[in-house]
Amino acid sequence: MTTDDTKRYAWVGKSIPKxxxxxxxxxxxxxxxxxSLPGLVYAKIKGSTVxxxxxxxxxxxxxxxxxxxxxxxxxxxxxxxxxxxNNYLPTEQALASGKVRYYGEGVxxxxxxxxxxxxRAVSLxxxxxxxxxxxxxxxxxxxxxxxxxxxxAERNINYKGEQDFGDVxxxxxxxxxxxxxxxxxxxxxxxxxxxQSVVADYDTVKGHLTVHTCIQLPHYFHQTLxxxxxxxxxxxxxxxxxxxGGFGGKTEATPASLVACILSRKLGKPVKIxxxxxxxxxxxxxxxxxxxxxxxxxxxxxxxxxxDFDNTLDGGAHSSWGFVTLxxxxxxxxxxxxxxxxxxxxxxxxxxxxxxGAQRCLGGVQVRMSMESLLDEAAQKLGIHPFHIRMxxxxxxxxxxQAVFDVRHSELKRCIxxxxxxxxxxxxxxxxxxGRGIGLACGHYSTGGAYLLYKSNRPHSTANIRVDTxxxxxxxxxxxxxxxxxxxxxxxxxxxxxxxxxxxxHIVCQDTTLAPMDNGTYDSRVTYGAGxxxxxxxxxxxxxxxxxxAIKLDVNPxxxxxxxxxxxxxxxxxxxxxxxxxxxxxxxTVGPLFGTGSYTPPQxxxxxxxxLIGPTPAFGFTAQVAEIEVDVETGxxxxxxxxxxxxxxxxxxxxxxxxQVEGGISMGLGQALFEEMKMSKEGKMENPNFHDYRIPxxxxxxxxxxxxxxxxxxxxxxxxKEVGEGPVGPVIxxxxxxxxxxxxxxxxxxxxxxxxxxxxxxxxxxxSKNKL
Amino acid sequence: MKQVLSLNINGHDRDVMVSHEDLLVxxxxxxxGLIGTKKGCGHGSCxxxxxxxxxxxxxSCLTLALxxxxxxxxxxxxxEKDGALHPLxxxxxxxxxxxxxxxxxxxxxxxxxxxxxxxxxxIEEIKIGLSGNxxxxxxxxxxVDAVEVAAAKMRQLDAxxxxx
Numbered sequence: 001m002t003t004d005d006t007k008r009y010a011w012v013g014k015s016i017p018k019x020x021x022x023x024x025x026x027x028x029x030x031x032x033x034x035x036s037l038p039g040l041v042y043a044k045i046k047g048s049t050v051x052x053x054x055x056x057x058x059x060x061x062x063x064x065x066x067x068x069x070x071x072x073x074x075x076x077x078x079x080x081x082x083x084x085x086n087n088y089l090p091t092e093q094a095l096a097s098g099k100v101r102y103y104g105e106g107v108x109x110x111x112x113x114x115x116x117x118x119x120r121a122v123s124l125x126x127x128x129x130x131x132x133x134x135x136x137x138x139x140x141x142x143x144x145x146x147x148x149x150x151x152x153a154e155r156n157i158n159y160k161g162e163q164d165f166g167d168v169x170x171x172x173x174x175x176x177x178x179x180x181x182x183x184x185x186x187x188x189x190x191x192x193x194x195x196q197s198v199v200a201d202y203d204t205v206k207g208h209l210t211v212h213t214c215i216q217l218p219h220y221f222h223q224t225l226x227x228x229x230x231x232x233x234x235x236x237x238x239x240x241x242x243x244x245g246g247f248g249g250k251t252e253a254t255p256a257s258l259v260a261c262i263l264s265r266k267l268g269k270p271v272k273i274x275x276x277x278x279x280x281x282x283x284x285x286x287x288x289x290x291x292x293x294x295x296x297x298x299x300x301x302x303x304x305x306x307x308d309f310d311n312t313l314d315g316g317a318h319s320s321w322g323f324v325t326l327x328x329x330x331x332x333x334x335x336x337x338x339x340x341x342x343x344x345x346x347x348x349x350x351x352x353x354x355x356x357g358a359q360r361c362l363g364g365v366q367v368r369m370s371m372e373s374l375l376d377e378a379a380q381k382l383g384i385h386p387f388h389i390r391m392x393x394x395x396x397x398x399x400x401x402q403a404v405f406d407v408r409h410s411e412l413k414r415c416i417x418x419x420x421x422x423x424x425x426x427x428x429x430x431x432x433x434x435g436r437g438i439g440l441a442c443g444h445y446s447t448g449g450a451y452l453l454y455k456s457n458r459p460h461s462t463a464n465i466r467v468d469t470x471x472x473x474x475x476x477x478x479x480x481x482x483x484x485x486x487x488x489x490x491x492x493x494x495x496x497x498x499x500x501x502x503x504x505x506h507i508v509c510q511d512t513t514l515a516p517m518d519n520g521t522y523d524s525r526v527t528y529g530a531g532x533x534x535x536x537x538x539x540x541x542x543x544x545x546x547x548x549x550a551i552k553l554d555v556n557p558x559x560x561x562x563x564x565x566x567x568x569x570x571x572x573x574x575x576x577x578x579x580x581x582x583x584x585x586x587x588x589t590v591g592p593l594f595g596t597g598s599y600t601p602p603q604x605x606x607x608x609x610x611x612l613i614g615p616t617p618a619f620g621f622t623a624q625v626a627e628i629e630v631d632v633e634t635g636x637x638x639x640x641x642x643x644x645x646x647x648x649x650x651x652x653x654x655x656x657x658x659x660q661v662e663g664g665i666s667m668g669l670g671q672a673l674f675e676e677m678k679m680s681k682e683g684k685m686e687n688p689n690f691h692d693y694r695i696p697x698x699x700x701x702x703x704x705x706x707x708x709x710x711x712x713x714x715x716x717x718x719x720x721k722e723v724g725e726g727p728v729g730p731v732i733x734x735x736x737x738x739x740x741x742x743x744x745x746x747x748x749x750x751x752x753x754x755x756x757x758x759x760x761x762x763x764x765x766x767x768s769k770n771k772l
Numbered sequence: 773m774k775q776v777l778s779l780n781i782n783g784h785d786r787d788v789m790v791s792h793e794d795l796l797v798x799x800x801x802x803x804x805g806l807i808g809t810k811k812g813c814g815h816g817s818c819x820x821x822x823x824x825x826x827x828x829x830x831x832s833c834l835t836l837a838l839x840x841x842x843x844x845x846x847x848x849x850x851x852e853k854d855g856a857l858h859p860l861x862x863x864x865x866x867x868x869x870x871x872x873x874x875x876x877x878x879x880x881x882x883x884x885x886x887x888x889x890x891x892x893x894x895i896e897e898i899k900i901g902l903s904g905n906x907x908x909x910x911x912x913x914x915x916v917d918a919v920e921v922a923a924a925k926m927r928q929l930d931a932x933x934x935x936x
Contacts, residue, residue: 017865024873025861025880027808027848034807191908193812193820193874244810244874245908277813483872483909655868659910663871666911690817690906698899698912 010563011492011502012718015655018488019502020242020481029242032197032214037270040199041070043263044118045256045273046108046125047282048100051136051352051683052147053129055099058108062124068117071266072125074108079262083228084319085220085252085357086453089158091150092318092355094228094258099132101149101317102352103684104282106255111263111271134683138314138349139291149317149350156350158315159323161610163330165402166341171306175297179378182293184749185366185732187314187677188670189286190359191695194244196283197274200260204268209236213257214243216250216480217520220453222512224253229261240510246482247667248358249285251522252320256283281677281688285357287365288325288348289314294370298378302389306341309333311366313348313356320357322348324613328363331614333371334401336412336444336621337393342402352683358522360667361728364445369750372441372733377746386429386440386737387420390623394442404606405615409713409721411647415623416442418645418707423625429741436640437742438627443729446616447722448525450601459598460525462516463533465494465541467583467593473498474506475537478518479530481509484660484724486526489652490534493718497538499562500579524722527652528618529599531717536597544593545582552577552585618713620722621647624665626734630742632761635754637673637739639702644727647711650719654708660723661706668731670696674751779840781806782850790837797821797832800847808848808877812906819905822878823847829885831904848877851884859922859929860884869918871909879905883919891927895920 023029060072075097082090095106108125112118135141135149141156149156172178198213209231215221218238226233243250256273264271275283291312297305311329315322330344359365379389391413399407420426420440428438452460463477475494481487491505498505509515518530542562550557553576555569568576586593604615625643630636644661651657674694678686687693712719736747745760758764774789781804788803800806800823809832812820816834823832824846851858860880863869870876879902886893886901893901898919899912907915 015868017868018870020873021865021870022857022861024870024876025848025857025864026852027806027877029873030807031810031874033811034801191906192872193818193906193908194810194872195812243872244812245872247908277815483874485871655914659868659871659914662911662913663909664911667908689815690813691815695906695908696911697904697906698902698916701912704911704913 009496010499011495012652013650014653016488016492016502016653018485019491020487031194031242031244032199032212033274035199035212035241037199037201040270040272041111041113041267042115042118043109043111043260043271043273044115044122045106045259046122046127047104048096048107049103050100050129050131051103052132052134053100054132055096055107055127056130057128059126060108063110063121066117066121066124068113069110069121070113071111071263072108072121073262081228083224083253085224085321087227088323089319092255094255094262102354104279104354105317106259109259109263111267134352136351136353136679136683138312138351141349141351149352153350158319158348158350159326160347161326161330161344163342163344163608163610168306168308168341168343171341172297175305176300177298177378177381178295179374179381180293180295181374181377181748183370183373185290185292185369186671186750187289188675189281189284189677190247190249191693192245192247192249195275195277195280196250196254196256197272198254198257198260199270199272200264201270202261202264202268207235209261209265210239211236211257211261212239212241214250215240216243216246216482216522218480218510218512219478219517219520221253225261228258238512240480243480243482246521247360248362248522250482251358252285254283277690278688281685281693282354284316284354285320287359288356290329290366292366292370294374296374296378298382302379302382302384302392304337304339304393307333307339308343311346313346315348315350316353316355317350318355320355321362325358325363327610327613329367330610331403332364332367334403334405334614335407335619336395336442338395338399339402353679354685360664361445361725364443364725364729365668365671365732368441368443368729369732372730373736373748376737376740385426387416387426390416390440390442403608403614404604407619408715409618409649410621411709411711412442412621412623414709415621415645415647418709419623419625419643422645422705422707423627423643425625428627432741435632435742436629437738437740438625439734439737439741440625441730441733441737442623443726444619444621445524445722445726445729446614447618447620448529448601448616449523449613450604450615451612452519459600460519461529461533461599462518463530463537463597464516465537465595467541468587469580469584472504472506473500474508475534476508476515477530477534478515479509479526480521482521485653485656486521486530488656489527490530492652493531493535494538497535497562498542498579499564499566501565524620524725527720528716528722529601531720532599533597535717537595540597541593541595544595545586548586548589549577549582617715618649618721620726622726622730624730624734626738628735628738628742630739630757632743635757637752637757639669641705642702643705645707645709646723646727647709647721648723649711649713649716649721651708652718652720657708657723658706661727662704664725664727665704665731666696666701668728669700672732672735672750672752674753676751777837777841779837779845780843781845782847788837792838794837795833796835796837796840799837800832806847806849810874810877812874819882820875820878822881822905824881824885827885827888829882848881858884859925860919863918863922863925867914867918867921869910869914875905875907879907879915887923887926891923893923
């Protein structure tokens with residue numbers, strides 16, 4: 001199935017309801033906080049009350065004396081090893097020792113018989129701090145003489161990087177037009193609805209730890225636990241219950257997950273910690289705020305001659321996904337347009353704020369905001385239509401970027417044409433009445449990275465299949481369903497290969513003991529990578545059955561197919577044997593029936609700093625149009641309608657694809673219009689709740705017209721590419737470009753509050769604090 | 773001091789031990805194992821803890837268990853009839869309105885309360901009815917659609933019943 005024979009598919013390409021939807025609508029799906037184990041006790045963490053300070057003294061006596069308290073622990077550098085998601089520049093600890101670096105960082109924890117006692121005990125812990133000067137703005141944090149968060153990071157530079165492809169200066173000198181502008185992309189968080197929760201259960205007799213927690217990357221989490229707790233991986237089992245949304249925010253160990261493990265090991269009892277919403281915001285790991293300078297050169301026809309991108313990322317207090325985000329922001333400039341010369345200068349800076357990390361469309365939201373805005377500015381100057389400037393630059397199948405990314409398949413141009421036609425963009429752009437406008441923006445995202453977070457050549461996804469007459473077909477795969485529906489699409493793929501009904505396929509995932517290793521749910525890699533693994537495992541098992549069926553049917557095994565519960569001869573379909581019967585025969589004559597499969601992505605071939613991040617097996621593309629209305633008196637903005645056309649390859653499950661697109665647009669729209677984590681002058685988050693940190697509600701969502709552009713990627717298991725992240729990227733610039741069309745002002749900072757609009761219209765005169 | 777309290781939940785009287793400060797959401801989840809009611813924020817701003825009390829959608833994280841005495845409480849576990857899914861549950865499955873599922877029970881309870889008062893809501897009325905329930909996954913498109921579909925189905929069932 002390397003060509004598009006999708007019309008023959010029984011399950012792939014069908015809008016199948018999610019396999020876990022029934023449990024979810026009945027309230028029967030078990031999330032981490034729903035778990036209760038015999039003897040379960042509860043823990044709470046004491047957070048710091050200064051954004052930067054030396055811990056002078058922690059008095060736990062009163063807490064320890066409270067009836068019902070079982071254990072109190074404080075930060076300890078000998079037992080609480082620093083960690084980070086990739087073990088690169090590890091800075092975070094289960095509980096801070098020595099000093100705290102953001103308001104809310106844990107310094108002590110209490111385990112008690114019930115949650116209320118644990119809460120009360122935490123309030124009785126007295127912590128004395130020597131307050132240190134702090135920095136909240138990364139531009140200031142880089143200046144000489146500013147307070148340093150970490151000893152190793154001079155001028156608070158966590159990581160910096162440079163890339164040069166071609167001769168950017170020469171290209172600018174020879175360009176017909178050179179444009180430059182500065183942009184600020186804001187401080188937002190995932191706002192998944194399920195707060196992180198963990199139940200750690202250490203068996204003191206066996207020396208074995210079982211951890212139940214909502215984590216997107218159980219494999220990396222497993223490694224983090226092993227290193228931080230100094231326990232071999234085979235003595236740890238990570239079980240991931242139903243995950244209530246992740247969006248990148250559940251890719252790393254929370255301090256609470258380590259605290260729960262430490263307390264459980266100490267007490268020999270299962271320990272649960274569930275964050276409250278304020279703690280969720282303080283733990284953050286959301287999108288990196290970015291101070292960006294984008295400069296691009298153009299020829300008279302609007303072709304981009306060079307791109308020079310400078311990016312300062314606000315990392316908050318710890319390392320997290322910092323260097324990955326920095327390099328991704330470089331990599332994401334390389335597409336979706338043909339750029340002959342590219343320069344990148346970037347740095348990630350520590351500040352005394354909740355740490356930033358991975359959030360849906362990591363690196364892409366920032367880059368798209370600046371590049372798509374500047375493209376429109378250039379089009380305006382050149383007298384070229386925004387539609388044409390994108391068509392002239394859009395990448396096509398077979399394109400190789402300067403950073404040696406191979407675009408093995410692209411339908412970007414058809415996405416642009418489709419969305420422009422459906423929205424009437426060309427009829428409306430520049431022609432709507434004042435106050436009303438329409439904007440276009442494009443985007444893309446990688447489909448699975450080419451790198452592991454540690455040095456290894458092992459496959460990124462693996463799957464095993466067991467076929468028998470007792471359990472049917474059971475697929476063991478390490479993928480994590482965080483709500484995006486991976487279990488459903490993997491079920492569809494296996495059912496397709498084996499010609500079985502969906503109900504006959506049982507997926508076992510989200511358990512490091514039962515399921516083999518998988519990189520995890522990030523970087524839009526699951527449907528592609530784990531898809532390859534389950535497909536190959538299914539083919540492996542199927543081919544074994546074909547050996548038995550071929551003899552029975554007297555047909556060459558290469559001329560057999562599976563469909564409708566039968567194995568039959570391709571050229572004489574009446575010759576057939578029931579799948580179940582073939583399994584029975586195999587078990588009787590050969591023995592147990594297993595299949596195995598794995599996936600390893602192509603390796604990067606470039607030779608430059610940061611080369612591991614960016615090259616990916618495939619790229620998804622998206623083009624979007626926003627039609628908006630601005631009230632020039634109040635500054636209020638209303639989205640009238642939103643259009644999207646996307647190339648996600650073959651849509652395994654079109655209904656799921658639509659859900660990803662609609663959800664992605666909603667997240668982009670929230671950041672564009674109102675979401676922002678606000679810090680007080682004292683370094684405390686001012687809005688750590690859903691009243692004050694507002695995410696889109698039903699009332700904020702416009703009508704969305706999303707089109708799946710027909711496409712098939714020949715490198716993918718079933719022609720499929722990413723759709724989970726790419727659609728978030730163009731939302732901000734589509735809206736910013738529409739604002740320009742509506743009222744003729746260029747907004748370069750988000751969120752686009754009424755205040756920012758009025759200021760841009762010259763109706764308010766205070767300067768913006770985030771302008772570079 | 774804790775006291776024994778009898779609560780009518782999903783048609784049954786259940787005895788629970790509560791103090792004056794215990795919230796209904798915690799009593800449902802921790803004492804009665806009704807974990808379908810979720811706790812997403814604890815401040816009454818996300819809607820995941822929505823239950824129906826005497827016909828109205830109520831946030832159980834802002835409701836004292838004591839104040840619920842003598843009232844009829846329905847949770848997500850109580851809207852199926854004889855093992856058959858409620859039309860809303862069915863349409864949420866079929867229309868792709870479920871992703872991570874954490875908002876789903878609360879969303880369905882708010883929709884059920886809405887449809888009990890208004891059998892033919894417009895899209896705008898559905899949006900208003902669900903505006904207190906946050907969802908981060910779906911962008912609400914398929915949720916609003918599912919409620920519309922369920923409303924039509926329920927009207928059909930009503931009509932069939934009246935005809936019979």
